[in-house]
Amino acid sequence: METKSIMIVGVGGQGSLLASKLLGRLLVDEGYDVKVSEVHGMSQRGGSVVTYVRFGEQVYSPIVTTGEADLIVSFEKIEAARHLPCLKKDGVIVVNTQQIDPMPVITGAAEYPAGVLEEMVAAGAKVDAIDALSLAEEAGSSKAANIVLMARVAKYFDIPYEKWIAAIEKTVAPKFAELNKKAFALGYNA
C-alpha cells in the first residue's frame, strides 16, 4: 500500500501528543510501519504545534508537506486553515470548532478570521467540523477533547471500534480510561 499521511495540529498544551501516541500505538498493533514526528520545547508554549503520523509498508520521511496529507485533524479552527495547504485534494480535514485567540489577536494587532471554515469549504476542501469541547465536557472533562476528535478520525479508518478502545486502554493512565472511553463513544456517535 501507499504510505498514508496524517497531521494533528493545534495549540501547544491542547493534548495533541496523547492523540498521536494513541494513533501510533494503534497503527503499530495493526502491523504497519509507522513514523510519528512531534515538536517539543519552545513551540509548546502556547504556539502552533504540528504532529505528523505516517504509516504504510515502509515509511521514509517522518514529516508531511504540501499536498500530502490524507487526513488533517485540527484541535482549533484557524490552525486548520494554517495547515490547509498540506491537505491532499481528496483528503479530509476534521476540525474542532474551538477558537483560541493567538497573541496578535489578543494584542489587537490582528483579527481572528472567524469565517475560515466556510472559506475552506468554498475552496473545495472536505471539512468535517465537530464541537469536541462540548462533547468532552459531556463526557466529564474538557481535557478529553483530544479523544473525542480521535473518535471522529476513527470513522475514516477501516479499523474496528474495539481496537481503538484497546489502544486507548494501552495509552492513557488507568484512572482516566473510563472518561476517555466515554469521550470516544460520544465522538464516534456524534
Add this chain to the structure above:
Amino acid sequence: MKELYIGNAAVARGLYDAGCSVVSSYPGTPSTEITEEAAGYPEIYAEWAPNEKVAMETAFGASLGGKRSCCAMKHVGLNVAADPLFTMSYTGVNGGLVVCVADDPGMHSSQNEQDSRHHAIASKVPMLEPANSQECYDFAKAAFRLSEEYDTPVLLRLCTRIAHSQSIVEVGAREEVPQKPYVKDISKYVMMPGMAIRRHPLVEARTEKLREYAENCPFNRVEPGEDHSKGIITSGTCYQYVKEIFGSRYPVLKLGMVNPLPRDLIRNFAGSVDTLYVVEELDGIIETHVRTLGLPVIGKDLFTPLGEYSQETISKVFGRPEKEHFSIETAIPARPPMMCAGCPHRGMYYVLSRNKCTVIGDIGCYTLGAQAPLQAVDTTLCMGASVSGIHGFNKVMGRDGETKTVAVIGDSTFMHSGITGLVNIAYNQSNSTVIILDNSITGMTGHQQNPTTGYNIKGDPAGKIDLEALCRSIGIHRVRVVDPYDLQQCDKVLKEELAAEEPSVIISRRPCVLLKYVKAKRPLHVNPDTCRSCKKCMKFGCPAIAMHDGKAHVDPTLCVGCGVCEQVCPFGAFEEEA
C-alpha cells in the same frame, strides 16, 4: 519486541543495552529525553549536571574509572563542552565514552543553527549519524565498541527530526560490561605539553585508521538504483527525504559515519553515476570533502544552508513540480509561543517595562519576554551571557546604564553559567543589578530538576544550592527576594536596587505554574460594568485575557487566578468569583 521509540529514547535504550553505567547531561532541546529515558533504567546512574562541560568531564571521569559512560547535549551545549572534548580526543578513554549531540536545523528551540559536524572535524573525534530510531539504538550501541577499539570518545549526532520522531525499533538485551581496571598512565592522561605532544601524532594516526574503517564500515552503505544518471550522497534525516522522493530510482550512498569520511567509497560511487549530488542539511561538509577528492559535485550551490529540509524542499531543487493543494485568501494570524497564563516571569517583565529598563536577557522560557506585547528583553546570546554582558554594558554606559539596566537569568541558567559572571561583577566591581528569575525548575526544556531545586533527576531529595547564600558569599551584599505576583513590591525593590551604588541581586521567586504541586486558584472574571475598555490589560500579554465585544474577558480554562491582572487594571474590573 518491536516498539515505537522517539530517537532520543532509542539512544537511551542503546546506551542501556551497551552496558553504559553513567550518563551525565544538562538538558537542552532536542536532546533532553536521552538522559531522562536513561534515568529510567536502574542499572544506569543518570544525573543532571549544572552544565555540559561539567557533564562531559563527569562522563570522562567515569570512563577513566573503567565504565562505559555518556553525556548528551544540544548543539550549543557542545560549545560549552568543547574544551574537554578537544583534549579528550588526545587522552582517549578507558571505558567507552559516547557524546550525544542534537542539532536543531530550523531552530525549533534554539538560538542558532550551527552544525556540530564542525566540532567532530576540529576535535578529530569520530561521529556517527543515525537516520531513524532503529539506527539511534544500533549506533549508540556500536559507538561504545568503536570508542574502546579506537581509544577515542565518539560523537553521536542527531537532529531535531531524528531526536523527536518515533519509528519502530527492535531492541535486544543489556550486555553487562565489566569495569576495566584503572591504571595510572601519566603519558596518556596528563595533557601537559611534554605528554600532549606525543599524543597528537596518535590522534592523527587514529583518524587515518578510522578513515580506512569508514571505507567498509557497517554505517556507510551504497543502495543501488535503476537510473545512474544521478547519484546522491546523503546522511541522517536527509536520507529519508531522498528515499521518500526517489525510492530506488537513483543510487544512494548513505553515510552513517560522518567523520572521518571515506575516500575510495566516495570515489567509486562517484564513478558509477553521471552527476553526483550531496544532500545534507546545514553546512556543506560532505560536499567539501568530495571536492577535496577532486570530484565534481552539486551541493550547496543548489541546496540552502538555511533551515530544516523536507521531501518538499529537496524535491523542488530537483525540479519536480509542487503537489496540488488548497489555498485560501484570508491571512491567518501567526501563533508564536508565549509565556503561559500565570507565568511568574510576566509580572517581573511588566515592572521592568514600566520602568523602561534595558534588559540583558538569557536563555530559557523567559526569553519569551521579548515577544509582543511586552517586548521587554533587549538581548539574548547564550547561556549566562546576561550576567557577564551587563557588566561590560555598564562599564561603558556608566551611571546612565547602571540605573536603568538589569540582567535577567533563570535559576537553572544561573547555575549553568551565571555564577562566574556574577563573580566578575563582584570582583571587577560594576554596579550591576542581576535578577534571578527563580521558578524552581528548568522550564523550557520540560521541567528538569537543577541544583537549586533540591531534587535530582529521579525526583529524590538531593543537595540544594542556597541562591541567597551563594550570591552573598561571592561578595554581593545586596540580595533581595521578591514575589513576581506582587507588582508593587517588585517595583519598589527594583527602584531601590537600580539606585543603589553597589551590585545587587534580586531573586524573583515563584514556582512555574505548570509544576504539578502548584495549585491553580479559581479563575478571575471581568465585571463588564467596571471595565472601561482601556485595554491596559492587553499590554500585559496574558493569553487568558482577550477583548470580547469591547470588554476584557478572561478565559476560565486558561486563567490560574494569579491575580496580577487585578493589579494592572486601574478600575478594579478583574474580580474573584463570588
